Amino acid sequence: MTEDPFLTHRSLLFTVAYEMLGSAADAEDVLQESWLRWAEADRAQVRDPRAYLVRIVTRQALNRLRTLSRSREEYVGEWLPEPLLTSPDVAEDVELAESVSIAMLTVLETLGPTERAVFVLREVFELPYGEIGEAVGKTAATVRQIARRAREHVAARRPRMRVSRSEQRAVVDRFLAALRTGQLAELLEIMAPDVVMVTDGGGVVPAAATPFHGAAVVAKVLARAHRLVDTLETTAVWLNGAPAGRVDFDGAPSAVSLTVEDGRITRIHVVRNPHKLTRLNETAELAR
Structure with missing residues (x-):
């Protein structure tokens, strides 16, 4: 029996949600909501399950991010991302490790919700602009401009040097x-x-x-x-x-x-x- 695509790509989907939200608890909630929408989908109309699922998760994460913005403004003291225990294997993918680092997630907090989604999907997961546009409700040309601004914003704030x-x-x-x-x-x-x-x-x-x-x-x-x-x-x-x-x-x-x-x-x-x-x-x- 073939494994359900949602289970096949679950680690990827969790990572997308976590990088957008900086919270594992909220990422898990997003995955629950996304699973319900996936369960209701007409699978016969889904040509690329991975892209379809990333799109669902992105939309749910964006909704969650917008509702969280007020609670984070009212948070007592400094707000930092939720740390995750990871295996040393994650570090072997240098770009993935950098993208989920506490330092990078803290920088991503300074982006708006759509900018953050575009940056994560383009810079980390290397999705095409058109595909990102479908996820965030923008044209490919607009997504390209958002990605450029977000990239410049992050580059000005991220650590200057990588260390081994x-x-x-x-x-x-x-x-x-x-x-x-x-x-x-x-x-x-x-x-x-x-x-x-x-x-x-x-x-x-x-x-x-x-x-x-x-x-x-x-x-x-x-x-x-x-x-x-x-x-x-x-x-x-x-x-x-x-x-x-x-x-x-x-x-x-x-x-x-x-x-x-x-x-x-x-x-x-x-x-x-x-x-x-x-x-x-x-x-x-x-x-x-």
Whole structure:
């Protein structure tokens, strides 16, 4: 018996929805809604199931993104994407790994819903402009213009340099060791002078309402966190296609993603909101 195309392409469809929404929970809801529409479709009229399913998921994700915009504006403190535990295999597809990185998803948050959909479908999944147009309700010529603007917007905000996974892992290991021991000097040494740290507690757990700027400030905040807890455990993990860290403060988990440029940390994203950490023990299946 032939497998249903929805199941065949489920990892791809989840990845499309997740990159558009930055939330695995919302991506799963979109897949549920898309499955219902797929179940009602006249399969005899579907020439390309993969393209048809991507179109359904894109439309559902766009609807969800527009309804989420208000709740994210009212979010307590800084909003960061939901981190996903991934296998090292994801990193082998460099473009996929970069597209799902916390740093990239944070940049994508600065795009409008349609711009984000067009960028994801064109730059990550390499869909033709006409096919994207059908998904977002625009002409191919309009989609081409939107894609160009979105590409320029993202290029101005994304990390300037890619680093090897081995270099990323080495910096992550040094950072976690320094955090575990509370060594201020070591923390200062591995951070860029203009490092920025963003923490997301969602109003559920303590987190800063605004980012911390500068190596001296960030190092002091991290060293203080070490002193204020009874137990601090660190674990190197793969999050969103890159080496990262899981840090448990008195048993409460946090996901820590680092952006590394020229061997130093330029950005630290710390997700503490427990509602976004429910998948830290479950490997996500991502695909292009």
